[in-house]
Amino acid sequence: xxxxxxxxxxxxxxxxxxxxxxxxxxxxxxxxxxxxxxxxxxxxxxxxxxxxxxxxxxxxxxxxxxxxxxxxxxxxxxxxxxxxxxxxxxxxxxxxxxxxxxxxxxxxxxxxxxxxxxxxxxxxxxxxxxxxxxxxxxxxxxxxxxxxxxxxxxxxxxxxxxxxxxxxxxxxxxxxxxxxxxxxxxxxxxxxxxxxxxxxxxxxxxxxxxxxxxxxxxxxxxxxxxxxxxxxxxxxxxxxxxxxxxxxxxxxxxxxxxxxxxxxxxxxxxxxxxxxxxxxxxxxxxxxxxxxxxxxxxxxxxxx
Numbered sequence: 001x002x003x004x005x006x007x008x009x010x011x012x013x014x015x016x017x018x019x020x021x022x023x024x025x026x027x028x029x030x031x032x033x034x035x036x037x038x039x040x041x042x043x044x045x046x047x048x049x050x051x052x053x054x055x056x057x058x059x060x061x062x063x064x065x066x067x068x069x070x071x072x073x074x075x076x077x078x079x080x081x082x083x084x085x086x087x088x089x090x091x092x093x094x095x096x097x098x099x100x101x102x103x104x105x106x107x108x109x110x111x112x113x114x115x116x117x118x119x120x121x122x123x124x125x126x127x128x129x130x131x132x133x134x135x136x137x138x139x140x141x142x143x144x145x146x147x148x149x150x151x152x153x154x155x156x157x158x159x160x161x162x163x164x165x166x167x168x169x170x171x172x173x174x175x176x177x178x179x180x181x182x183x184x185x186x187x188x189x190x191x192x193x194x195x196x197x198x199x200x201x202x203x204x205x206x207x208x209x210x211x212x213x214x215x216x217x218x219x220x221x222x223x224x225x226x227x228x229x230x231x232x233x234x235x236x237x238x239x240x241x242x243x244x245x246x247x248x249x250x251x252x253x254x255x256x257x258x259x260x261x262x263x264x265x266x267x268x269x270x271x272x273x274x275x276x277x278x279x280x281x282x283x284x285x286x287x288x289x290x291x292x293x294x295x296x297x298x299x300x301x302x303x304x
Contacts, residue, residue: 036061084109084111111230
């Protein structure tokens, strides 16, 4: 499978861009006579693979695990063909690639990490089950404040006032404490622990784009930590030059009240970004309410 990824002219060209079109949402970089590393993760996986390749120069295949949801056995060929497998912690629902099964299958060839979730955005939420998410101007991510305001029949002006005011400090502290505790608990079962580093680093500069989309600096640090467990030399590079696909998606600002409550060293403006589109707080409110009205009208039509 590894050689198949680089044999065709199309894939060879795509490989040079770090993309393999035949495999959805994956990263591949091939260097002959180097260690072959398979990285398994959620949307973080392919980006972690990029950072690992840039720092070590080894051959890396990065897999977004949701591509294989319902058919995890399709990954076994890649798993058996790799010298080292790096996987986020996976539960029993993942069948043959659940972490405890990978440990039994691979032994010392496996390294594990916890998929990063860091709630410095207590106003973010999802609405709807996976695959059936209610959409917002920020993709799958919604503002709890705006969704609740719309449901309560508040005006856009009232919703904007609440959004600018920000979450209650007690809620901010509670959500943040829960994140630290949950990350620590999960990382007890992983080979690397990024939580302590992130807890310090995020006070100095923004390190998360959303609750589960890390900034480039986090991928570099995670790749560095994993490289050490494998025994690979990791060469430093400028994190800003690292291409993360997540920076092209949603970037949610850290609310000034969060910065004040958690004593962060920075304050961000409430500018919401999705791809090349930027939205002021007022824009975000107006667009959110418009989409919620459309969804409500659609639901009424379906009920008739």
